[in-house]
Amino acid sequence: MAPRTLRSAEDLHAAGLIPAAALAAAGRVGARYSIAVTPAVAGLIDRADPADPIARQYVPDAAELVTAPHESADPTADAPFTPLPGVVHRYPDRALLKPLLACPVYCRFCFRREAVGPDGGVLGEAELEAALGWFARTPAVREAILTGGDPLMLSARRLGEILRRLAAIPHIELLRIHSRVPVAAPGLVTAAMAAALDLGKPLYLCVHANHAREFSAEAQAALRRLHGAGVVLLGQSVLLRGVNDSEAALEDLFRAMLRARVKPYYLHQLDAAPGTARFAVPVAEGRALLRGLRRRVTGLAWPTYVQETPGGGGKVPLGPVFEA
Ligand SMILES: *Cc1c(COP(=O)(O)O)cnc(C)c1O
Ligand code: SF4
Numbered sequence: 001m002a003p004r005t006l007r008s009a010e011d012l013h014a015a016g017l018i019p020a021a022a023l024a025a026a027g028r029v030g031a032r033y034s035i036a037v038t039p040a041v042a043g044l045i046d047r048a049d050p051a052d053p054i055a056r057q058y059v060p061d062a063a064e065l066v067t068a069p070h071e072s073a074d075p076t077a078d079a080p081f082t083p084l085p086g087v088v089h090r091y092p093d094r095a096l097l098k099p100l101l102a103c104p105v106y107c108r109f110c111f112r113r114e115a116v117g118p119d120g121g122v123l124g125e126a127e128l129e130a131a132l133g134w135f136a137r138t139p140a141v142r143e144a145i146l147t148g149g150d151p152l153m154l155s156a157r158r159l160g161e162i163l164r165r166l167a168a169i170p171h172i173e174l175l176r177i178h179s180r181v182p183v184a185a186p187g188l189v190t191a192a193m194a195a196a197l198d199l200g201k202p203l204y205l206c207v208h209a210n211h212a213r214e215f216s217a218e219a220q221a222a223l224r225r226l227h228g229a230g231v232v233l234l235g236q237s238v239l240l241r242g243v244n245d246s247e248a249a250l251e252d253l254f255r256a257m258l259r260a261r262v263k264p265y266y267l268h269q270l271d272a273a274p275g276t277a278r279f280a281v282p283v284a285e286g287r288a289l290l291r292g293l294r295r296r297v298t299g300l301a302w303p304t305y306v307q308e309t310p311g312g313g314g315k316v317p318l319g320p321v322f323e324a
Helices: 009-014 020-032 053-058 125-136 157-167 192-197 215-226 247-259 283-294
Strands: 087-091 094-097 143-146 176-179 204-207 232-238 263-268 304-309 314-317
Touching: 053 143, 087 125, 094 125, 094 192, 125 157, 143 157, 157 176, 157 192, 192 215, 215 232, 232 247, 247 283, 283 304
Parallel strands: 094 143, 143 176, 176 204, 204 232, 232 263, 263 304
Antiparallel strands: 087 094, 304 314
């Protein structure tokens, strides 16, 4: 039988990813926030390492049940910028379309953790038509950014149809997809999926990855297929305690991206979603890490370090600032 995605505390225990002593707490976390670990991701985890940086991103922890005072269910404040279901319009020239809320894996630090999950969350036919209509009649918007959830969880046919409808709007110049699928479920990037992304307009795909080991041979092959379809590949990462909070880990991550034809775009400061405090790295430490990396690695490996302003002000670069 083909291995399947682990979706509960019991599944994780049976796979050797959590000890019996942690089962009850993980079950309580799972009742509140979705769990999913794909076979591809489970295969990357070193079960002998209690601090494994892949496991840390996906295996639930009792600490998630504690919401710190500064944490918020909507840390990026999308709600006030939602003109209609599935659309977020914060900046004049670009807007998000969220066709579904399912992801291949559920990251324990996710900023949309109160919204994402496998149940429901797919825009109905009428809602999708309304959202596409909004893009068509909003000429200031030049870029449609598909996110969610993860758009590559849609069938190639369905995703292709949405992309073609958007690309047909004269004022839409660029399409963008944010996805974890190429690293977390590379098998979903089929030839049919790559073909569906080969459009008459530029498509940028921003792949979310936080550790060099996520660029497995399968992930690299998936990214190669996308690149072959003319997709421009960017990388986005979150600075995470215990995952990539050292110069060496960041260097390895950005070099792994470049080897996979992925240009590091953003390194995100962690958003204060509920129960994510164990991943927080202070901004001063993030700046020092990047400062240390600057001379050490090619300029191509350098992402912009950004933070969402609480209250919906949008992303701002955090530096570091250098004296010339
Ligand atoms: C992050 C985000 C974007 C994309 O921002 P870029 O800086 O262009 O990558 C667009 N709209 C919303 C609402 C966002 O949160
Ligand atoms: S893939 Fe993105 S949206 Fe999905 S759980 Fe991870 S961080 Fe959240």
